[in-house]
Amino acid sequence: MSSGVFNVALDSTIGALQIGSSFAIFLFGIVSLQAYLYYDAFPEDSWKYKVLVAAVWILELGHTVGISYEVYHASITLYGKPNELVTFPALGAVISLSGAITLLVQGYFSLRLYRVLPKPYKYIGVFCFLLSAIRCVGSIYLTFPAATARNVSQYNKDWRWLVTSLLVVGTAIDIIIAGSMSWYLAKQRGKGFLRVSTVIDRLIGFTIRSGLLTGVSAIVLLICFLTMPDNLVWLALYTFLAKLYSNSLYSALNARQSLREEVSNSFPSMDRYSRPKNPRRDGNASSRFGPHAISIEMKTTTETTPDDSISKAFPDKYGMTP
Known part of the structure; x- marks a missing residue:
């Protein structure tokens, strides 16, 4: 230089x-x-x-x-x-x-x-x-x-x-x-x-x-x-x-979509509490389940710690705001 x-x-x-x-x-x-x-x-x-x-x-x-x-x-x-x-x-x-x-x-x-x-x-x-x-x-x-x-x-x-x-x-x-x-x-x-x-x-x-x-x-x-x-x-x-x-x-x-589907396949009983796969066709999740949708899901998942850990790691995946 x-x-x-x-x-x-x-x-x-x-x-x-x-x-x-x-x-x-x-x-x-x-x-x-x-x-x-x-x-x-x-x-x-x-x-x-x-x-x-x-x-x-x-x-x-x-x-x-x-x-x-x-x-x-x-x-x-x-x-x-x-x-x-x-x-x-x-x-x-x-x-x-x-x-x-x-x-x-x-x-x-x-x-x-x-x-x-x-x-x-x-x-x-x-x-x-x-x-x-x-x-x-x-x-x-x-x-x-x-x-x-x-x-x-x-x-x-x-x-x-x-x-x-x-x-x-x-x-x-x-x-x-x-x-x-x-x-x-x-x-x-x-x-x-x-x-x-x-x-x-x-x-x-x-x-x-x-x-x-x-x-x-x-x-x-x-x-x-x-x-x-x-x-x-x-x-x-x-x-x-x-x-x-x-x-x-x-x-x-964007990975939340595939992860949500995999969790739903592993736990079919959770399907009715997760957000719809096609929100444009099925409507907003909160309007379908009402203000207590989150509390309902929490009751169904508290029985197994891993379910709760997944929802914590990706809380928005289940309709919960992180």
């Missing part, structure tokens, strides 16, 4: 950025599809869920626009001028949007932990939410220096400690959430019938996969950021990290 210019290897700068952005746009398509499927399958969900899904999608749209602008700036505006590829004016906005998306997703799963785990373990959810909020503040703090940086490599050197801290904290939150939920479900697994254990195994697998994907991606991003500061491989990975979080949230919401 000298005089604010570095020797550019196009395959690890513009090429890496274009590959990362292409994958990010592909993931945004999946995010949009998942959002559509959610609104189509769960029109009777709480307005809080609907606002959450809409907010994440709008943030993802802005995130995708910012990434697309950076690719256009690097490959079109600076075409034939690779040595000027040292600034990324939209990077600050992308960092802030990514932090907000991560906060919403991790906040959702943290709230689930708080409502599922018994005391004193339920406060793990509060701890995770506070860490995620601090992480979001750190991301917003990085916005201005990222947008005004004259050299991305110098930005890496000046703010490496904070970027590293944010990535480590985000990974730790994912591991804590996935580990805590898996621990709780595993404790319930041996308390019931084989069919209940099969459903719980599915929940454990889904929980681990959701946290593992984002956690491993953040670790790979951190390694690239620390070991390859003079190219854009780390930025290419960063372009789609937030979309992995969004997909994990939408997958968790």
Whole structure:
């Protein structure tokens, strides 16, 4: 590095950025599809869920626009001028949007932990939410220096400690959430019938996969950021990290349909108390069962602890607001 210019290897700068952005746009398509499927399958969900899904999608749209602008700036505006590829004016906005998306997703799963785990373990959810909020503040703090940086490599050197801290904290939150939920479900697994254990195994697998994907991606991003500061491989990975979080949230919401069907198949007696499989045809569950629908279900499930553990892990699945 000298005089604010570095020797550019196009395959690890513009090429890496274009590959990362292409994958990010592909993931945004999946995010949009998942959002559509959610609104189509769960029109009777709480307005809080609907606002959450809409907010994440709008943030993802802005995130995708910012990434697309950076690719256009690097490959079109600076075409034939690779040595000027040292600034990324939209990077600050992308960092802030990514932090907000991560906060919403991790906040959702943290709230689930708080409502599922018994005391004193339920406060793990509060701890995770506070860490995620601090992480979001750190991301917003990085916005201005990222947008005004004259050299991305110098930005890496000046703010490496904070970027590293944010990535480590985000990974730790994912591991804590996935580990805590898996621990709780595993404790319930041996308390019931084989069919209940099969459903719980599915929940454990889904929980681990959701946290593992984002956690491993953040670790790979951190390694690239620390070991390859003079190219854009780390930025290419960063372009789609937030979309992995969004997909994990939408997958968790949309997976309720298949999980509800599996629970109903394992316990046929619960069919008449679960929400209708086709709410548009059968109407709203609360209007069918009245204000005491939840209390009726609780009476039928308190006889077996595993049923209650499943409804706690996915309380909205039975028409109860988490």
